[in-house]
Amino acid sequence: MLRPPAVAGQFYPSNPEELSRLVRRLSHPEKSKNKKHVKASMVPHAGYIYSGAVAGAVFGSICLPKKILLLGVRHFPRGEALAINSAGAWRTPLGDVPIDEELAARLEKECPLLCEDSVAHSREHSLEVELPFLQCLDQGFSFVPIAVGTLNFEELTVTGEGIGRVLKESQKEILVVTSSDMNHYEDDVTTKKKDRMAIARLLKLDAAGLYDVCRREKISMCGLGPAIVMLTAMNALGAQQGELIRHETSGDVTGERERVVGYAGMVFA
Numbered sequence: 719m720l721r722p723p724a725v726a727g728q729f730y731p732s733n734p735e736e737l738s739r740l741v742r743r744l745s746h747p748e749k750s751k752n753k754k755h756v757k758a759s760m761v762p763h764a765g766y767i768y769s770g771a772v773a774g775a776v777f778g779s780i781c782l783p784k785k786i787l788l789l790g791v792r793h794f795p796r797g798e799a800l801a802i803n804s805a806g807a808w809r810t811p812l813g814d815v816p817i818d819e820e821l822a823a824r825l826e827k828e829c830p831l832l833c834e835d836s837v838a839h840s841r842e843h844s845l846e847v848e849l850p851f852l853q854c855l856d857q858g859f860s861f862v863p864i865a866v867g868t869l870n871f872e873e874l875t876v877t878g879e880g881i882g883r884v885l886k887e888s889q890k891e892i893l894v895v896t897s898s899d900m901n902h903y904e905d906d907v908t909t910k911k912k913d914r915m916a917i918a919r920l921l922k923l924d925a926a927g928l929y930d931v932c933r934r935e936k937i938s939m940c941g942l943g944p945a946i947v948m949l950t951a952m953n954a955l956g957a958q959q960g961e962l963i964r965h966e967t968s969g970d971v972t973g974e975r976e977r978v979v980g981y982a983g984m985v986f987a
Contacts, residue, residue: 719806719836725843726811729765730850734811740766741854744774753781754985757885757957758894758948760920761851762981763790763844763941768968769899769981773851775964776983782856783891785818787825787881789944790844790897792867797838799868800831800877808846808863812853818860821884821892825862829880831873838865844897844941852895866943871929874943878925878950885955896948898941900980906969912937913965913980920984921960925949952986960986 726732731740744766761776762769792801804822807814826832839845845863852859868874885892901912916937919928925946932942939945963985967978 719803720814721803721806721808721836721839723810723846724841725846729843729847732811737811737850738854740770741774741850744770745778745851745855746774754779754987755781756893756985756987757955758896758952758986760896760898760945760948760982760984761848762899762983763847763897764899764968764979764981768971768979772964772966772981772983773848776985777851777855779963780985782852782859783893784859785821785890785892786852786859786861787821787892787894788845788848788861788863788897789894789947790842790863790865791941791944792838792842792865793844793940794841797865797867798833798835800833800873801835801838801865801867802826802832803836803839803863804834808849810846810849810853812850815849815853816860818862822862824884825881828883829877831877832864838867839863848895848897866947869943871946874946875925875950878947879954881947882951882954885951894948894951896941896944898939898945900939900982902938902940902979903977906967906975906978909967909978909980913982917962917965917982917984920945920949921962923949923952923957923960923986925953957986960984
């Protein structure tokens with residue numbers, strides 16, 4: 719199955735040359751001499767004009783292996799709650815990215831809640847927008863996309879534990895890329911305060927704490943589910959720490975401070 723681009727020309731440029739120039743400008747690969755080896759990253763997924771600088775700061779600062787596990791949120795109420803694509807390729811203006819069928823099969827074996835589903839992925843932007851960054855900076859990679867549409871903590875942690883087993887047993891390096899924006903549509907001061915609460919839990923690799931603080935403080939982090947999965951997998955791998963690379967809001971770009979969205983770029987090693 720070939721999945722065509724759903725948001726090219728909306729979230730990012732549809733012209734290949736323009737897109738490549740923009741990604742390289744946002745990620746500054748020529749300035750990152752001492753790139754970090756990390757197990758996972760978290761990057762935003764808004765339009766590049768709003769959150770591209772945060773995503774680029776992360777992608778441009780880390781070593782990118784040839785196998786990527788991409789965890790995103792399912793924004794629309796269509797398809798399976800934990801949806802995987804296990805064969806074929808995804809297309810962007812920069813070309814086709816193959817799905818890693820061997821990795822997908824291992825994930826499906828260890829994570830029985832994952833269901834093969836093209837519907838959940840067909841219009842979802844949270845995974846697609848990360849691919850041009852990877853295509854520009856990590857040529858020749860393959861990936862597995864998983865769209866998370868549940869906030870059931872047990873389902874998320876069981877899936878994260880299964881992913882952790884796959885990562886631990888792999889003979890090759892696999893990077894987990896988690897796609898999430900932070901708090902939505904409150905004023906800039908409130909959003910930055912709420913974001914800091916969530917970031918504090920992420921830095922401590924505290925999946926339960928992140929889940930609890932987002933619910934208690936009404937932090938509308940749209941990638942909460944993928945983040946819980948990722949943190950659970952990182953704990954299974956024995957990851958030691960998280961690091962905040964960059965934190966902004968849409969107000970830092972537009973100047974509008976009354977109704978913003980937060981964006982955090984993080985890595986986990």
